[in-house]
Amino acid sequence: MKMNGSQILIQALIDQGVDTIFGYPGGSVLNIYDALYERSDDIHHIVTSHEQGAAHAADGYARSTGKTGVCLATSGPGATNLVTGIATAYMDSIPVVAITGNVPNDLLGRDSFQEVNIAGITMPITKHNFIVQNVEDLAYVVRKAFVIANSGRKGPVLIDIPKDVTAALTEYVKLPRYRIRKLPKVDDAKFEEALEAIRQAKRPMIYAGGGVISSNATRELLKFSKHMDIPVCCSMMGLSSVPYDYDLYLGMIGMHGTPVSNYATLNTDLIIAIGARFSDRVAGNRKEFGKDAKIIHFDIDASEISKNVATDISIVGDARYILKKMIARMPETKHKEWTDTLKAFKDKKDLPKPRGDDKVDPRDLALTLHNIVGEDAIIATDVGQHQMIMAQYYQFSRPRSFISSCGLGTMGYGMGAAIGAKVANPHRPVILVSGDGSFHMNMNEMATAVSEQLPIVILIFNNTVLGMVRQWQTLFYDHRYSNTSIERKTDYVKLAEAFGGKGLRIKTHQDIEPVMKEALSSKVPCIVDCWIDKDDCVYPIIPPGKSGKDIILYGN
């Protein structure tokens, strides 16, 4: 049957299992939107306030489900507005397919109205991108985009389609649902070497990253850890890969990690890194990190091996497959002396406790929220102190329940991401924890949440300043608060109401629980303005570029 490019695009997306798209109409995608009009029963299209919100929503949708997120934007500014969202997904290896319209083929390269070389712009922030110049290639390219986005280390792929291609007619040939590419075989010799190193280790630890979650290896990780009696710490991307209350869980590792995971890193004789990439937020000092330990690295991406920190033994492959294979081969082991030492350390030195006065301590916000919604909830965050507090104190237990821009650190990520997560999980509570700085970046998406009737709860940790940058000014710039005391006059309650949502306020410690409960029972998006102290800093902190030995455990 002959179809035009737009109908083919939509049909090809449906054939690849897509039922939700986040996007924004415009001149170059008019034909595509026309095709969506007739297929609105099959594909739910959500119009965001800004294309950036659409890209983050596709990302949040993908993170919370493991499926591929799809976003759609017009040429020129529509396409460039996606860029931050695509880069965010790229840094955290999230499968997203971004589709952009472009000016017709015969206008390409002439600086036409709303023309931009989006393929060139997104080259370093996509796994691959396509410019589809012939309608005959379109269905094939769509399927291939899904293959690439989901194979090996996942990530975003962009498809740029000139407008004439969206109108051109051709025969439509249905292609099967995408299948991921086969991985290279695990190197047996290295596998044996790794087994031997694990057997020999007296004080082993696991450093789990986002790869554990994206390869659905959380169950195997827990089993491996229990079986071998090896404690686990997680990078921020790895949070929720083992339950918070698991007795061998040490907490987050790195710049704002727990004291005990830092202690373990300094005293271990074997680090087993799984689906993690030794980023500068984990290994602030590449030369010092794990210097006295052996390092085994399992990763699906061969180029991650020894990229940041030199490793002794590496296995390239799927985390789930490798862990299963390991469990089958290893006898049950105990490292009692080591785990007892860590437990004793943790009893002595743990994360700072909430202050316990009448003021609102952000740590109490995280703890109380968890008490109320528990593991059913999905928590999205923006970027800054509030993000770190959630990473430290919220007791994540269910994989894919923590949605946060960890690699790129995109302020303004959360609002779109929370929308994506809620669309994908309508029956689970979705809470965006944001800061007053981050929230101002993309609060326009409040309009989307209201229009789509998505009762997201938005907790704004409002300290009137750009808290994390200010914290660095406090610690490293002699209290010179250049441009971080923004003190917006925004009335968040009125703002919420103006958007058609609900607004509440938490001013004292006593407000926390009742107000949160009220917010969570709201049928419309609800903003909660939480008043916190601007001098409250996130501890512990390992200063940038330093090693775990330089950790600052508590503030003054």
Add this chain to the structure above:
Amino acid sequence: MERRVISLLVENHFGVLTRVTNLFGQRGFNIDTLSVGETENPKFSRITITTRGDEGIINQIKLQLAKLEDVKKVEEIPEDLLFIREVVLIKVEVNKDQKDNFLKAVKDFGGRCQLIEKGCCVVELTDTPASIDYFIEELQDYKIVEISRTGGVAMELSRND
């Protein structure tokens, strides 16, 4: 650091060279020379890159290149099996007194001369990059007006299995 030669088989369509060079730029890898052209199969091009870096950097270069969708094969050609050639064109001005010595030098190196007009010619030489360096050194007595080099193209001296 020693020169390393990397040979890439890539899809032959627009944008591929940009992807490869972008990767070098993005990650701060060096490119000493780069040459590209079609292969025996018009679907593919061959890109030959000479670069330098310690073992870790060279490994990263190879692994990152291998991740590009359009890159089909990444091979480093080891020094002992390396067959590498480069073409250089040199525009030179030579006065009457120098002429005989000049022509001898060109002949000794196996180069060829293309006269433009009296006292000015283009010399062409195909050889290893090191020999070309040496040749250029030899021509320092003459007035070199312009040099254009292709960068190396290389093959491994072994049978393809």
